Amino acid sequence: MALKLDAAKWRKKRGMKRLLAALGADEGLTRYVGGAVRDDLLGLPISDIDLATRIAPDDVIVRLENARIKAVPTGIDHGTVTAVSDGQPVEITTLRRDVSTDGRRATVAFTDDWQEDAARRDFTINALSADPRSGELFDYFGGLADLEQRHIRFIGDPLQRIAEDHLRILRFFRFHARFGRGAPDAAALDACTARANDLMALSRERIADELLKLLALPDPAGTVGIMLSRGILRPVLPEIEPTSLPALKALIAAERSADIQGDPVRRLAALLPRDPPLVEGVAGRLRLSNKAKKRLACTAGEIGASPPHALAYRVGIECAVDRLLLADRPTDAAAIRHWHTPRLPIGGGTLVKRGLPEGPVVARTLRGIEDRWVEAGFPSGEEFERIVAAALGAAR
Known part of the structure; x- marks a missing residue:
């Protein structure tokens, strides 16, 4: 596994060079973060690239507008601005720390401390960041070792991470099914089991979205089996045994x-x-x-x-x-x-033209023709005409 990113390759992505210049990446103000860093290290294709920055959200917008890059305040209260650079959207989020959480949403304050921001992420493999100029990786919680071992581990205390966002229970299993190898992390599994009832506080839309993402993976059966044996889904989907x-x-x-x-x-x-x-x-x-x-x-x-x-x-x-x-x-x-x-090769109007009186008998005869046509394997030509003739004869 590479120990740094290919910075030149990433800068060639559409609109990226101009965006990084606007955000002071060469001065250490902005880094690549999150899933794109993780996936690139695993040799997986990357699509969405996220940036984290020390720059305050309002200043991010000013810098983007000065560089003639479209700025969309998609989540500015939580520090997120979407830049559209040469038609390519990129999410930029100011470094944050949690002030308070209730398991569904967080109140945040902005910071300039990279490690403090990384500490609020869920899993060690998602807390990696990279310098856009050199490709140097920053790993504050052992994410590189976990990534190499395909081990999904919460940052810090799993119970605390789950208390901050209850959806992390389902995310843990999805990430294990997608990236994990071997048995799940024992501390994480025990914490998810202990806090499974917390899922009841989440909207059913969020639960469905996460569950369907899990089921869309190539082979989620092993992970789903662990979830069912631990009763993870029982509070919200007791029908699944x-x-x-x-x-x-x-x-x-x-x-x-x-x-x-x-x-x-x-x-x-x-x-x-x-x-x-x-x-x-x-x-x-x-x-x-x-x-x-x-x-x-x-x-x-x-x-x-x-x-x-x-x-x-x-x-x-x-x-x-x-x-x-x-x-x-x-x-x-x-x-x-x-x-x-195929479409049934005849309609009610044709049956009337062929001598059937208008009324309910037309619909009944048409249904009979369709049933026999389907049973016969959707024939055409003479065989279909025999079906029609027999139905008309029986209806008259």
Whole structure:
């Protein structure tokens, strides 16, 4: 693992050189911080770059405007300004220390002490910073060693970190699933277990967002199993029992077998009982988007005896793929994933032109034609005409 960043490479990123000059990076006023530093050291692609600075928020805005860089005060009360440099947004946050916290939000004061700012972050691997000029790394809490060992560890006392922000319980497990190797940090795990009831104080939207991020990872089953064995989710999602884990493991295996991208909503469905009212209740309680609510509700339905393409026609391709994967039928799911749903080649107006009287009989006949067409595998031509003729004959 590299012991410093490639400063020249980072400066080549769009808009970065101009932004760093405006913020006095060469004078030690501004550094790269957070996830981008961590990911670069791990050889992972980086997208969003965050900067921390000793400069006060109002002065950050003045400096940006003087450099003709757009400044957006996205969270200025907490020290955050978003700079848009050559069309590239970058978050800039003034160094802070916590004055008070209640587990959901913090009151902060600004500081010029890099270590004091790093101390308020959650995990050691997230508290690294780097000098934009030299690429030199600053590690106040052993984050480099933890990163090398893929060990997720709270900074300082885990109970204190969780008291400051209860969401860190779920973040710990997500980071372990994404970056961790081996058993979770024992002190962190015990603290999360002891404080699991703190999750009840959080909005369900924040819980859902963090849980879905965890379930979106390539293979979260091992970490989810630890969470369930420790009762982490019980205060907010009692519907998810330890016995749900085999279904999640089977789903992940089916997704891989079908070469279908793992999906967090589908994986959440695997953890829940196949009970449509219960599933709808969970979706509502988590305040999922309308699209996610509909999808989660659809996963709880039955497959029935219909062929996969018939199921896809009835409930939609996405829902059919979900149901088939959850039923451990990866071959069938793969067969329909890129299927283009056909349209019934006839309408009610055509039936009237062919002698059927207007009225309810048209809709009934059309439904009958559609049912037989689907059962027959969506035929066209002469075979479809035989289906229509038989339906018209029976309706007259």
